[in-house]
Amino acid sequence: MNTVATAVSARAKKLSQRRKYELLTRGLGWDTTYQPMDKAFPFDTFEGIKIHDWDKWEDPFRLTMDAYWKYQGEKERKLYAIIDAFQQNNGQFNVSDARYINTLKLFLTGISMAEYASHHGFALAGRNLRGVSARIACQMQAIDELRHAQTQVHTISQYNKFFNGMHNPAYMHDRVWYLSVPKSYFEDAMTAGPFEYITAISFSFEYVLTNLLFMPFMSGAAFNGDMATVTFGFSAQSDESRHMTLGLEVVKFLLEQDPGNVPIVQKWLDKWFWRGYRLLTLVAMMMDYMLPRRVMSWAEGWEEYFEKNGGALFNDLARYGIRMPKYHDVARKEKTRLSHEAWGIFYNYTHAANFHTWVPEPKEMDWLSQKYPDTFDKLYRPRLEYWREQQKAGKRFYNKTLPLLCQVCQIPMGFTEPDDPTKICYRETEYKGDKYHFCSDGCKDIFNDEPEKYVRSWLPVHQIYQGNCFRPGTDPTAPGFEPLKEVLQYYGFHDGMDNGEFLDSPDRYNWEKWTSKSAVAGDRP
Amino acid sequence: MSVVAKEPGYTSEVRDRVENFHGQQLLYIGWDNHLMYSNPLCIPVAPDMPFSMLPTKILPDLYDLHPDMAKVDWKKVEWLRDGKSFTPDMNESVAGNGFGHKSVLRFATPGLNGLDGRCI
Known part of the structure; x- marks a missing residue:
């Protein structure tokens, strides 16, 4: 029994929350002796963060x-x-x-x-x-x-x-x-x-x-x-x-x-x-x-x-x-x-x-116009109204081609230039002979900072084209093969x-x- | 900059290298000022496919639901390869026109700028 534990058993039964927290977070810890601490905790130094005194870490809720x-x-x-x-x-x-x-x-x-x-x-x-x-x-x-x-x-x-x-x-x-x-x-x-x-x-x-x-x-x-x-x-x-x-x-x-x-x-x-x-x-x-x-x-x-x-x-x-x-x-x-x-x-x-998804009802579009007076009526309402007309005519708009995805956030690149909401924001970088695409300067900077990490992103669109998103046994070369239908099966969708x-x-x-x-x-x- | 990793010299597999696409390469396509199609598209193409297939077959098919597509005069189209304007050689292949794996082909159709000219 260590000294702190002995001290506790000798004292009154009821401890304050603060005291309990101190005992939990200070009294129960120990430094390893058979192995160096750096070997027991090999992951908390490589990021370059320096900690001089762990005891300064205080959980404000002091929860035990x-x-x-x-x-x-x-x-x-x-x-x-x-x-x-x-x-x-x-x-x-x-x-x-x-x-x-x-x-x-x-x-x-x-x-x-x-x-x-x-x-x-x-x-x-x-x-x-x-x-x-x-x-x-x-x-x-x-x-x-x-x-x-x-x-x-x-x-x-x-x-x-x-x-x-x-x-x-x-x-x-x-x-x-x-x-x-x-x-x-x-x-x-x-x-x-x-x-x-x-x-x-x-x-x-x-x-x-x-x-x-x-x-x-x-x-x-x-x-x-x-x-x-x-x-x-x-x-x-x-x-x-x-x-x-x-x-x-x-x-x-x-x-x-x-x-x-x-x-x-x-x-x-x-x-x-x-x-x-x-x-x-x-x-x-x-x-x-x-x-x-x-x-x-x-x-x-x-x-x-x-x-x-x-x-x-x-x-x-x-x-x-x-x-x-x-x-x-x-x-x-x-x-x-x-x-x-x-x-x-x-x-x-x-x-x-x-x-x-759906097109908002007319009064919902009015709410959007009111909340977005500078953009909604000009840029988005006409698109939604066109889609509504098409859908009523039995021609609901679906985009049948897979999207270009951002290499970092993995969202289809539907975001526009910071200063022009009518132009898609294209950002690109080349790394070791391959091209990579981004939706924004924010995502591009993240890639450029650690390219080794993001070259291996599992981008769903590319995985589909590589043939990795079909159920086992699927033959993409079979006559009448429908890739989208097969992908939906792989997703488990009905x-x-x-x-x-x-x-x-x-x-x-x-x-x-x-x-x-x-x-x-x-x-x- | 390079990655902060526990082991020095960390690298990882390039998951989308061209060898993984069964002889094809990826081509990204964007039609400027037409945001009915919410984002640029991605298709696999054979590098030796004639470039002329794009204006005659592929692009009209990809964007067939846009009312502007039927009105496009392909002789007047402005082309961009990886963000820079260029004039395609219609007798050359996709690769012969300088499109590598994961290149972006953008095209603009002057006078046709989406529904009511609103870039939709």
Whole structure:
């Protein structure tokens, strides 16, 4: 028994939370003696981060394991009681209209699986950091993320009984073209060192950008009558606030430990701001197009949560020598077009997605005009109205050719020049005789900084053309071979059910049959 | 810059090298000022395919749903190869016109700039 433990047993039984935390994070740690510490923790030095005193790492919540289990257990009990009630009341039919369900498909396949990836990454970071309190913080966050993925799957599974496209999210996550966006984001972080991982996820994502993820989904859910999602949202939200606080703590700790850490951290903030912002493209289109009852526009969300709150945060970090992330000005310029460009991409390729797209109803377009007075009527409304006409004439527009993808963010290159919303932004670099293409200067810089890493990106379009996205035994040379049909099989999609235009979908038909309500009601855009 | 890695000299496989495409190479295609097609396209082509196949067959087929496509006067089209303007030799192949693996072919159709000239 070590001296700290002996001291504890001799003292009074009841310890303060602070004392318990100290014992957990200081008293239980030890330095290895049979093997050098550098061999036991081989991954926490190569990134160039210098830590002089791990004891300066303080978890602001000072959570201990016993307290953690108690809080989380209570949350779980409440959550599952509400889900039971939701199921018994057929709550899935009380949402604003059937189009709303598509936000859940996007969430379940895109975000719940990203939560699982985040769990994986924190478990890895926890193993690789030699500071005890940092390891415990990573461990708890790893369990949180696992819980989030589980509760989301359990909640949304009720919807799976009634609606198409959410039958196999984990399988889809590893294969489907647009899901390579969140998947590659986390794999990029996970294959960096542990310090870059926690800076990327805890700070850049959780602290700087998470409000733009959870706020729109959860208030969107509440606004659209989806109480099940609101419930897991609240259950996760209390963890998120802990993660956010930790994210800020991480960055301050790194910056205070050594002046040499500052430029490394700045580089990570630049990179992961841009990676996170590009990932949020999916959220932007969800806010402006997929919620039948809208909460706020993407542009408003960006102004509130990034320009205002993020601006204040970076002012605060200026004393460490940290500046705003590179290309935040580009994000500002893009805010009045991001969601429209994204919805355009998914409208083009919804025949290869597991959720439906549609043209907004006239009053929804009026809402978009009002929120985007400088861009919507000029650039996007005429396209949507043309698509609507074509669809009414039985000629629904689908783009039958696979897109050029950005080598880094993996999103089809539908983004436009920062200063001209009518011109596609093409960026290119050559590395060891091969060409690489990017949607933006942000993604191009990330590649140029570490080309060895991104030359191996698994780009879904290229993988299809290489013949790697067919089921085993498929013969692409057989007569009448239809590549798209085969790719959809490989994705596990049911062609004609999970994909394509909402108005032509079984989801719409079933909703109207089962509820006698319009599937495109969205009474309050 | 090069990657920050635990082992010095880290490199990784180039996943999309031309050898992986079964004798074909990738060609990216963009029609300027036509954002009905939300992004540039990607197709595999044989490097020795005659370039003339593009204006006569491939491009009209890729963009057949755009009402401007039927009106294109291919003699007036402005071509860009990897971002720079060029004049294709219609008797030459794709490779003979300087298109390598993952090159970008852009074309502009003066006077035809999308629905109502709105770049859609």
